[in-house]
Amino acid sequence: MSRPFTKVITANALLEGDVIYWTEEATWTRHLSKAEVFEDEAIADEQLMTASAQTDIAVGVYLADVHLENGLPQPTHFRETFRTKGPSNYAHGKQVELN
């Protein structure tokens, strides 16, 4: 069974290196919850090109798997879960900075 296509565009911010996501407004956000979720592969690829062109903001742009919970994107792979939080050994990174 092939899984349905559900992805967000993500990268690291050029200046801080922090994890960022692509939004519907064609801007970047630090919150996964505000990311645009793509369910159409062709549209996702096209947006990926646009997002990748913003080399003065974003580094290492790629598509990451998510699934929807109550309409909000949640990471599918544990690596992406860590990217939404920060390291597990200290309260550093998004887990403290976003609140």
Added chain:
Amino acid sequence: MYKYNDFDAAFVAERNKQFRAQVARRIDGSLTEDEFKPLRLMNGLYLQLHAYMLRVAVPYGTLNGRQMRQLAMIAERWDKGYGHFTTRQNIQFNWPKLQDVPDILDALAEVEMHAIQTSGNTIRNVTADHFAGAAADEVEDPRPTAELLRQWSTDHPEFQFLPRKFKLAVTGSEADRAVIRAHDIGIQVVRQNGEVGYKIIVGGGLGRTPMIGKVLRAFLPKQDLLPYVEATVNVWNRLGRRDNKYKSRIKITVHEHGIEDIARRVEARFEQIRPAFSGIDQVFLSEIEQSFAPPTYRADATSAFDAAYETDPLFRSWADTNLTAHRNPDYAIVSISLKKHGATPGDATADQMRVMADLAERFGHDELRVSHEQNIILPHVHKSDLPQVYAQLRAAELGTANIGLISDIIACPGMDYCALATARSIPIAQDIAEHFDALKLEHDIGPLKIKISGCINACGHHHVGHIGILGLDRAGVENYQITLGGDGTEDATLGERAGPGFSADGLLPAIERIVRTYLELRQDPSETFLQAYRRVGMAPFKAALYPESQANAA
């Protein structure tokens, strides 16, 4: 300790100026990431999972108090108040911002430090025995040799675009504390018929295809070192596989061609290039040797040590595990544990760095070392000062008495920081250390080295851990493979895989089963885990790890 000469200082200043301009051009958009990435890597700047990471070289692991203080300042001013000491005798800062990095590099240059050649396909930071110049069992201090190699390799035009990274390690003792057999070239200072020279080992390495280095030359006269090492790099530079990055390290070249063939080629090349070395390098070497002259030792009584050892059980326990014999019997080598139970292996806060700097300045002839086991060493402390040193370490949470024990774990950053990781390593180390501390078994278990890597690159040296742990991603879940019997010393051995991996939850019980099996089968408490493993082999441990499959087989 080695001092920058005018050339060194000007070179670093020029590099920093260039990099400042490159960062500015990256930020204003005139450089793309593809153009900028190789430039930042040349200056030790990586982009990790959550932030940039700056890797700062600590040549052969040697620091003075002022340098340690500056690292503390950098940690506080531009990072989150701590630094991570690594198995490569480096320090890494996990949270610098891109625009601050040029200022950080200038701050490093103020204390004769830099981040050059800590990344990329160059000759990397030369590592050395962390007890160099102090160890009782040493033929000669290996650091002048390491410094000579550093000067020769830094910015050497032929060595900026090698097939792959190249790592050198040097030791001056037969007891190998620098893991020289897991480096591209390992160098041991040896004495033969009264003459000091080198044993050259080639083709060691860990990573995806681990190999133990082989002897290329059993005795090399001292003055032939640079032409010989250069000949070795030349041979590899020509034969090395640039088509496949997994086959590009010299260990693969040695493996594919055989050590005899490589040795023949190296000797031939060596004969060709030796005449071009005029001997000026030996003049440099003797100058360098002067800057590593031993400190002026004190001749005071050591009775304060004996008194504390008799009366204070905590001090005694620490002295028993964290001190090593110094060549001067009135002195000791102090290993400061950065492995407090439950803490992140190798991390030190800015305050802790300052405490260590103070201790080095007041009691340690102003010398500190970073060990590849992620601890800090005070190489020269007079025994009468040890009770005071211990009291201050304890007050700074640096007094853990666990060097060489089960909680003295090497762990790479793993998926908590590293973009290449397939699983976490730090929390695994934290759990193991806390668990065995709670069981109060640590000192009974005795010497046992656990080493953890968060992916196949093996930065945590897991292949040479008595117990090695490799974190993998199995269908989207963290999974940990165990190897047993590895050894990174002069008897270097690669660990043997025990069997299928364990989940993050199943790993700690598995480690406990291994340890309890050892405690049951050892002949007496003086038989270490590694000795017992060598005597009995994998079978009893396998039976303890996989009781189900034993039952099925029966």
